[in-house]
Every structure is written in C-alpha cells, then in structure tokens.
Amino acid sequence: MSDAAVILQNVSKLYGDAAVVDELSLEIQPGEIFGLLGPNGAGKSTTIRMITTLTKPSQGSIRVSGYDVVRQPFLVKRQIGVVLQQMSVDIDLTVWENMEFHGRMHHIPNPQRKKDIERWLEYVELGDRRDDLVKTLSGGMKRRLQIARALLHEPRILFLDEPTVGLDPQTRRRLWEIIKGLNQQGMTMLLTTHYMEEVEYLCGSSFSNNGVTNRIGIMDSGKLIELGTLEAMREKHGKGLLMKQMGDRWDYHFFPTMDEADAFFEKQPNKAGMMVRPSNLEDIFVELTGRNLD
Numbered sequence: 347m348s349d350a351a352v353i354l355q356n357v358s359k360l361y362g363d364a365a366v367v368d369e370l371s372l373e374i375q376p377g378e379i380f381g382l383l384g385p386n387g388a389g390k391s392t393t394i395r396m397i398t399t400l401t402k403p404s405q406g407s408i409r410v411s412g413y414d415v416v417r418q419p420f421l422v423k424r425q426i427g428v429v430l431q432q433m434s435v436d437i438d439l440t441v442w443e444n445m446e447f448h449g450r451m452h453h454i455p456n457p458q459r460k461k462d463i464e465r466w467l468e469y470v471e472l473g474d475r476r477d478d479l480v481k482t483l484s485g486g487m488k489r490r491l492q493i494a495r496a497l498l499h500e501p502r503i504l505f506l507d508e509p510t511v512g513l514d515p516q517t518r519r520r521l522w523e524i525i526k527g528l529n530q531q532g533m534t535m536l537l538t539t540h541y542m543e544e545v546e547y548l549c550g551s552s553f554s555n556n557g558v559t560n561r562i563g564i565m566d567s568g569k570l571i572e573l574g575t576l577e578a579m580r581e582k583h584g585k586g587l588l589m590k591q592m593g594d595r596w597d598y599h600f601f602p603t604m605d606e607a608d609a610f611f612e613k614q615p616n617k618a619g620m621m622v623r624p625s626n627l628e629d630i631f632v633e634l635t636g637r638n639l640d
C-alpha cells in the first residue's frame with residue numbers, strides 16, 4: 347500500500363447533475379508542498395473540503411495518513427490543520443482566547459497548551475498582539491492567526507485554501523515565507539490558489555529542503571488538466587514563448603527552448619507586435635484551455 351500522505355482515487359462531487367469535481371485521482375507525498383492552481387469555480391475549494399472531511403465525496407475514496415475521510419473522519423481531523431478562505435476565527439475574542447479555545451477542543455493539556463500557544467503565536471509574529479481582540483487585527487494578521495491555530499494540535503498535513511486572497515503584496519510575501527518555512531521543517535501541505543506567482547514561488551522549485559519533489563496540479567472544470575513539476579510542465583509545453591499580437595488578442599507559439607524562440611524572432615522581417623519570453627504556468631493554462639486564469 348502507498349505511504350502517500352493524501353490519496354484521492356477517482357473522486358467526484360456532484361451537485362445535482364453537475365460534477366464540480368470530476369473523477370480526480372492524486373497522491374501527495376509526505377513533505378511535499380502541492381499547489382492546486384485553477385480559476386474561480388474550478389473545484390479547488392470543494393476538493394479541499396472533501397479531503398478535510400467537511401463535505402462527502404459523491405464517488406471515489408480519499409485517504410489521509412492512511413485513514414478514510416468518510417469512515418474515519420475523527421482520525422483524519424487529528425492529522426490535519428485547515429485554513430479556509432472564509433475567516434473562521436472569532437473576532438469578538440482575543441488572539442489568545444481563539445488559540446485557547448482550539449487547544450481545549452483538541453484536548454491539549456496544560457501546561458503544554460500554554461507553551462504551544464506561545465510558540466505558534468511567536469512563529470507567526472503575533473506574540474505581542476495576544477491580548478488584542480481579533481476584530482482589531484489586519485487581514486494579514488487574522489490569516490496568520492488562522493495558521494497558528496491550525497498548527498496548534500501538531501497536524502501532519504496543512505491545508506490552505508487561497509491563503510493570501512485579498513491581501514496586499516507585502517503581507518502576501520510575509521505569509522509565503524511562513525508557509526515555505528513550515529514546509530522546510532517537513533510539513534506536508536496542499537494549497538489552492540488562482541495566483542500564478544504564488545504557486546510558482548511556493549511549489550515551483552522542483553524539490554523542497556526535504557528532498558521531496560514539489561508539484562503543481564492545474565485544475566479546470568473539476569478536472570486535473572495538468573500535473574507535475576513546473577520544470578516538467580515547461581519542458582513538455584515549451585520553455586520559450588513567442589507572442590504575436592493579432593488585433594485585440596495574442597497568438598502564442600511555444601518553442602522547446604528560449605534559444606529557439608529567440609532565433610525564430612530574429613529571423614522575422616517585421617517584428618512589430620511580437621515578443622519573446624520564457625513560458626510560465628499561465629501560458630500553459632491558456633494553451634490547455636484557451637482562456638486566462640482569471
């Protein structure tokens with residue numbers, strides 16, 4: 347049997363007749379940081395909600411650390427930390443009270459609980475805000491609190507659904523460092539996003555410090571339309587890109603290497619409305635779907 351951290355086999359979620367997740371199969375390895383990239387409505391949140399026991403798959407099986415999400419939800423919940431899009435922190439409580447509440451729910455005994463709350467609040471740089479009401483925190487601080495809380499019961503796998511949506515670029519970078527740092531300490535992670543730079547930054551280098559390969563899945567209309575390392579995807583579709591303006595749209599031509607794209611460009615007698623650059627994930631998404639990510 348596979349010792350993958352998360353295994354999805356042929357998983358679908360139907361609402362009425364519509365499959366919002368459509369026969370998805372995927373394995374995430376221990377220590378991996380896996381990025382699920384896709385436009386709004388692709389089915390990313392529904393996938394996370396099924397893996398984290400919040401909604402049941404209509405078909406297929408999901409195992410987390412070997413436990414079945416439908417038959418053993420309580421064992422699954424012990425293994426995972428979850429940070430969802432909608433803020434689930436209580437804004438009328440203080441930072442500390444939110445942590446305390448979560449720690450008690452997970453039956454973490456004192457004095458361990460107090461020590462762990464201190465440690466994780468320090469980790470996300472909220473130690474000095476511990477007595478402040480959550481409603482006085484910025485969006486980025488609230489997100490950091492969500493992360494600290496999700497980590498309190500020492501989960502093996504952390505799920506982050508659109509962790510930086512709505513945050514300013516500086517705050518986003520700070521969160522990226524926290525996420526990367528956790529992965530470098532060995533945390534297995536699945537994150538969803540529709541920000542290409544996010545998935546490139548966090549999951550783009552083919553290997554993490556754990557020596558595990560980080561991969562990206564591109565999701566559209568409930569299906570995984572591409573899966574692998576960023577390098578492998580660029581290798582497959584072409585590392586060089588020539589863009590040609592055709593009226594109000596751009597034509598994309600992939601070349602195996604940048605050198606080949608450059609050589610083709612140089613040979614063109616009329617270079618107006620043309621440019622060459624290295625390909626990126628969004629280009630691959632457009633190539634596969636004919637649409638942009640947003």
Ligand SMILES: Nc1ncnc2c1ncn2[C@@H]1O[C@H](COP(=O)(O)OP(=O)(O)OP(=O)(O)O)[C@@H](O)[C@H]1O
Binds near residue numbers: 386388508
């Ligand atoms: N409870 C529900 N009932 C009916 N349809 C739903 C329900 N939850 C989600 N959907 C639909 O399923 C599709 C996928 O939604 P989902 O939230 O998983 O996508 P997503 O990729 O996470 O996008 P977003 O970034 O906008 O959250 C959407 O068309 C959505 O309207």
